[in-house]
Amino acid sequence: MPKQVNGQKEDSIIQNDLSESFEEEVRAFLSDEEKLHLFDDLTKVNPVTMTTVLKCLQARYTVNLFYTNAGCSLVALNPFQPISCLYSPELMREYHVAVRPQDLKPHIFAVAEQTYRNVQSQIDPINQSIIVSGESGAGKTWTSRCLMKFYASVAASVTSPKDNETVERIEKRVLDSNPVMEAFGNACTLRNNNSSRFGKYIQLQLDRFHHLSSASIQTFLLEKTRVAYQAPNERNFHIFYQITKGATAEERLEWNLPEGADYRWLPNSERNLDEDCFEVTRDAMFHLGIDRSTQNNIFKVLSGLLHLGNIQFSNPLDESQPCELEDKIKDFVKITGDLLKIPVEELLESLRIRTITAGKQQQVFKKPCSRAECETRRDCLAKVIYAKLFEWLVSVINESIYADTSAWTSFIGLLDVYGFEAFPENNLEQLCINYANEKLQQHFVAHYLKAQQEEYAAEGLQWSFINYQDNQNCLDLIEGNPLSIFSLLNEECRLNRSSNPDLFQTRIEKALSDNQCLSRDKFSKKPNFIISHYAGEVCYQLEAMVEKNKDPIPPELIHVLQNSKDPLLQKLFPVTETNQNNVRTQNRAAVITVVSKFKGSLENLMQILNSTKPHYIRCIKPNADCKALTFKREEVLSQLQACGIVEAVTISAAGFPIRISFESFTERYEILRRSRGYNKNSVCGKSNYHTAKKKEISTAEKQIVSRMERYRDHQVPALGMQNTHAALP
Numbered sequence: 001m002p003k004q005v006n007g008q009k010e011d012s013i014i015q016n017d018l019s020e021s022f023e024e025e026v027r028a029f030l031s032d033e034e035k036l037h038l039f040d041d042l043t044k045v046n047p048v049t050m051t052t053v054l055k056c057l058q059a060r061y062t063v064n065l066f067y068t069n070a071g072c073s074l075v076a077l078n079p080f081q082p083i084s085c086l087y088s089p090e091l092m093r094e095y096h097v098a099v100r101p102q103d104l105k106p107h108i109f110a111v112a113e114q115t116y117r118n119v120q121s122q123i124d125p126i127n128q129s130i131i132v133s134g135e136s137g138a139g140k141t142w143t144s145r146c147l148m149k150f151y152a153s154v155a156a157s158v159t160s161p162k163d164n165e166t167v168e169r170i171e172k173r174v175l176d177s178n179p180v181m182e183a184f185g186n187a188c189t190l191r192n193n194n195s196s197r198f199g200k201y202i203q204l205q206l207d208r209f210h211h212l213s214s215a216s217i218q219t220f221l222l223e224k225t226r227v228a229y230q231a232p233n234e235r236n237f238h239i240f241y242q243i244t245k246g247a248t249a250e251e252r253l254e255w256n257l258p259e260g261a262d263y264r265w266l267p268n269s270e271r272n273l274d275e276d277c278f279e280v281t282r283d284a285m286f287h288l289g290i291d292r293s294t295q296n297n298i299f300k301v302l303s304g305l306l307h308l309g310n311i312q313f314s315n316p317l318d319e320s321q322p323c324e325l326e327d328k329i330k331d332f333v334k335i336t337g338d339l340l341k342i343p344v345e346e347l348l349e350s351l352r353i354r355t356i357t358a359g360k361q362q363q364v365f366k367k368p369c370s371r372a373e374c375e376t377r378r379d380c381l382a383k384v385i386y387a388k389l390f391e392w393l394v395s396v397i398n399e400s401i402y403a404d405t406s407a408w409t410s411f412i413g414l415l416d417v418y419g420f421e422a423f424p425e426n427n428l429e430q431l432c433i434n435y436a437n438e439k440l441q442q443h444f445v446a447h448y449l450k451a452q453q454e455e456y457a458a459e460g461l462q463w464s465f466i467n468y469q470d471n472q473n474c475l476d477l478i479e480g481n482p483l484s485i486f487s488l489l490n491e492e493c494r495l496n497r498s499s500n501p502d503l504f505q506t507r508i509e510k511a512l513s514d515n516q517c518l519s520r521d522k523f524s525k526k527p528n529f530i531i532s533h534y535a536g537e538v539c540y541q542l543e544a545m546v547e548k549n550k551d552p553i554p555p556e557l558i559h560v561l562q563n564s565k566d567p568l569l570q571k572l573f574p575v576t577e578t579n580q581n582n583v584r585t586q587n588r589a590a591v592i593t594v595v596s597k598f599k600g601s602l603e604n605l606m607q608i609l610n611s612t613k614p615h616y617i618r619c620i621k622p623n624a625d626c627k628a629l630t631f632k633r634e635e636v637l638s639q640l641q642a643c644g645i646v647e648a649v650t651i652s653a654a655g656f657p658i659r660i661s662f663e664s665f666t667e668r669y670e671i672l673r674r675s676r677g678y679n680k681n682s683v684c685g686k687s688n689y690h691t692a693k694k695k696e697i698s699t700a701e702k703q704i705v706s707r708m709e710r711y712r713d714h715q716v717p718a719l720g721m722q723n724t725h726a727a728l729p
């Protein structure tokens, strides 16, 4: 009996999907095993079009095959359900000990093992990177976690840390970084219950025996606004729910978190998620060297933030007076002050009064803030504390997994970054995220699409150049010199212009109208600009963009945090000479904008990636509702387009004409012949075989031999060469 899949018979899905193609004909005669192997590698699909790629992926998905090779990339479809044994230690071992792991089914462990063997081979570039990409909910975090487990298992350190029995082994510490980073950096969003709200690059460092000796983590662009604002039906960072749900009675008392209390910044707390597990976070923190008393301090500060969120301001009767507070709100102010160890009066003053220094004598004036300004200050206080806390946690984790560069000789880097974003409303955050994706796409193009074709040309392969989209124009528009959107944004900040979005729109258009990637939604009343990204057009709203880029922190807030008696806040906001001066001369202080910081850290990252051999895992979300067994073609299609899969497959397939004409042909021919009952020596079968393809095969054979020799000489395990190797006489 055919299995029922979403109400359809599996057989009929496969039949429908593969109609009109050669594959359908072949599949009809194949056993399940043979069927699936035929599509293990999309470069064997002929002809390579988006439709065939889509059909193959869907056919595989319906029979629980979630990984597929596609040129230099591995396509990973999210099953949205636990698949037994797919990540078991036994399977890790199978890939690790295999003579040719690439002959096993496509899997992230095959990629992981390949990178590990590349490091062991000591051929340049020795260092490897795996770029895991995909949209929110596609499975990047899951994939990175599994890869880390793989390396922790196959590259396990040989000895436990000397002289200190209480310190956990490095593998455990590296793996323990995951629950901590996820508790503080992930949240439930509309698109993913466990969405990472930051980008992450983790470098696993290996000693000369190729054992894991240390690691380092770099994070990008934490979405700190989430602390003080959660979109409808979304949640704050997991850690807030963990403390409110998991605290003991004693802790509740100490952190002032009575059961059932309401917090404005804790929406949808009635939803219980797997990620709400406080104990897991605490244990992991402990193993990373964050002792119970420091943990207690962290959770106390977080409770303080929850109470801070409940502070609301009322307009004063007399405008020259500060905003008023209702009696019950005064309680929240008091609790916040107690938990953050800031005197209530100082806290209130920092939230409600602006200090202005003016004139030659640097006279100080105090001016009450409007209600909206008070709210902005309250939110800003929460954001600055949370962002610093996150930064500090990353540095503590890094200290715990760090080793001096002399202790390691090579590394494998895992990059898990947010995918391309295009929402109905987009702002600076999306601009930065999409800029990062443009950079990674450029890297992919340079390292694969371009390099591969140049190599074919140099080898004299008969080759007609396949066009791929060069995104340099788009990158010039975003970050180029001397004029770009980033430079104009920074200019607005530098000149401290009162940011009028309409004026800014005119400035952008005047300066950058020559760039074909720039346009505007003329039907929208809101000032905007559109960028034609490689993955599609995105319209960005200009309202508040300049302010977001400045990301200003009122000096009074920093001052009040520096005066806190709380040991953790004192660590996060130390008093230094420079920032003391900055409080006084804040207006003149150089502004380090969000885009310059982001651009800097991304350039740093690109430099590292450029020095490594890259591998790509393209995570695909088969449906937006995160449902198991549901493959929505349009949704998959747009993701495949966004990551340039078809170009990659086409180039890979065409670069090895032998794949189609020799190996694949003979394989398919044999299958067809067998299935049609041709006798081995049947005249019909023989003559078809020989006359139709003889010439093609001999040309292909020559090409294989020349390519193989070339690669053998260089001892480079060429991507995609494995099967052709097997087909050699």
Ligand SMILES: Nc1ncnc2c1ncn2[C@@H]1O[C@H](COP(=O)(O)OP(=O)(O)OP(=O)(O)O)[C@@H](O)[C@H]1O
Pocket (backbone or CB within 6 Å): 078, 079, 080, 081, 082, 083, 134, 135, 136, 137, 138, 139, 140, 141, 142, 143, 192, 194, 195, 196, 197, 417, 418, 419, 619
């Ligand atoms: N290989 C897998 N097997 C089973 N379930 C999976 C797998 N990959 C992902 N999932 C499920 O999909 C969910 C989303 O995956 P994940 O959090 O890794 O997405 P993401 O791409 O990192 O998203 P974001 O960008 O929002 O962080 C996971 O919580 C898990 O439930």
